Amino acid sequence: MSTSFSSIPIVDFARLQNPETKEAELAVLQDAIFHVGFLYLVNTGLESLISDTHAKLPDVFAILTEDKEKVDMLNSPAFLGYTSLGRETTAKITDLREQFDFGSEVEDFKEGDPFWQKLEGPSQFPNESIKELVRRYMGSMEKLGKAFVGFAAESISLPRDTFDQFVGKMSRLKLVKYPISPAGSQGVGPHKDSISLFTYLAQDNVGGLQVLNKSGEWIDAPPIEGSLVINIAQGFEAITGGVCSGTTHRVIAPTSRTRYSIPYFQAVRLDLRLDELKQSAASIVDQIPVTDDKKKGLVDVPSELLSPLYESFGEAQLRNRIFSHPDVGEKWYPNEYQRYLKQLLK
Ligand SMILES: O=C(O)CCC(=O)C(=O)O
Numbered sequence: 001m002s003t004s005f006s007s008i009p010i011v012d013f014a015r016l017q018n019p020e021t022k023e024a025e026l027a028v029l030q031d032a033i034f035h036v037g038f039l040y041l042v043n044t045g046l047e048s049l050i051s052d053t054h055a056k057l058p059d060v061f062a063i064l065t066e067d068k069e070k071v072d073m074l075n076s077p078a079f080l081g082y083t084s085l086g087r088e089t090t091a092k093i094t095d096l097r098e099q100f101d102f103g104s105e106v107e108d109f110k111e112g113d114p115f116w117q118k119l120e121g122p123s124q125f126p127n128e129s130i131k132e133l134v135r136r137y138m139g140s141m142e143k144l145g146k147a148f149v150g151f152a153a154e155s156i157s158l159p160r161d162t163f164d165q166f167v168g169k170m171s172r173l174k175l176v177k178y179p180i181s182p183a184g185s186q187g188v189g190p191h192k193d194s195i196s197l198f199t200y201l202a203q204d205n206v207g208g209l210q211v212l213n214k215s216g217e218w219i220d221a222p223p224i225e226g227s228l229v230i231n232i233a234q235g236f237e238a239i240t241g242g243v244c245s246g247t248t249h250r251v252i253a254p255t256s257r258t259r260y261s262i263p264y265f266q267a268v269r270l271d272l273r274l275d276e277l278k279q280s281a282a283s284i285v286d287q288i289p290v291t292d293d294k295k296k297g298l299v300d301v302p303s304e305l306l307s308p309l310y311e312s313f314g315e316a317q318l319r320n321r322i323f324s325h326p327d328v329g330e331k332w333y334p335n336e337y338q339r340y341l342k343q344l345l346k
């Protein structure tokens with residue numbers, strides 16, 4: 001096992017784009033991808049967008065309760081909408097956070113589409129100004145995400161466009177509020193992000209995000225103004241055959257100031273089948289510059305997304321959404337809800 005990290009590396013996006021500094025910065029990115037699974041991205045050019053958006057969050061969460069209820073996630077088979085405090089579960093414990101989930105604009109579900117296709121659907125916006133805020137932010141994240149996966153590929157000696165074919169249609173954006181809570185409360189419990197390739201998180205200056213290192217210690221990811229915290233999610237982990245593994249993280253609920261955050265989950269194609277995925281993972285693993293010893297240990301990575309229980313990413317993601325939001329899952333996918341519950345109890 002590689003040495004354990006004790007801090008989160010900082011990657012400079014401007015240096016990645018400058019031919020004179022690119023090689024050196026790709027080496028920093030490679031180290032983050034191989035050994036940490038987390039990094040700060042600075043100098044993205046999105047600093048003012050991030051701070052403007054954060055400045056609006058207290059107002060977003062201050063809208064009337066009845067306006068929040070109108071866009072409740074229970075209305076949405078795509079698991080998009082409002083989730084009130086205490087209705088989300090991670091690692092079997094209730095999370096102390098309130099949030100809105102939104103998605104990129106997508107086509108409607110058509111007759112004959114697979115059952116998990118309803119995971120991609122229309123967003124519910126409480127009002128026009130929130131819609132405008134979300135659309136603007138997501139548009140910029142989409143562009144940044146495209147560029148970032150290109151650099152991620154180059155940093156591990158793959159052609160720049162290697163991961164383009166895996167990017168899905170509907171990325172997700174969450175606006176999250178963690179209210180002041182009793183000391184030691186769970187903001188969100190330990191988890192790997194399952195639904196994305198990479199997650200791009202804009203946290204505020206309150207703190208509380210922690211990352212689990214390979215020795216089992218929780219390492220703080222303190223706020224760095226203007227940065228995005230990027231982490232490998234299970235989509236990227238599966239596509240790289242587990243060579244680039246996702247890292248478990250959590251948020252400790254704040255005790256003196258409300259915390260806000262904006263995670264953007266870069267979509268993975270839902271129609272990607274397990275057999276396709278295994279094939280492409282094998283060819284990617286072949287090209288990645290890590291020792292054969294490390295590769296040998298990775299033939300069957302214990303990733304939920306590579307489980308033979310699911311025919312596709314879409315189905316694996318549906319299961320994940322159902323466990324995070326059981327009330328929504330039971331309402332829209334009663335058969336799958338029962339089936340996945342039984343698998344869990346086995
Ligand atoms: O709010 C945060 O800082 C992190 C949130 C997170 O990890 C998630 O929603 O997956």
Ligand SMILES: [Fe+2]
Nearest residue numbers: 191192193249
């Ligand atoms: Fe997360």
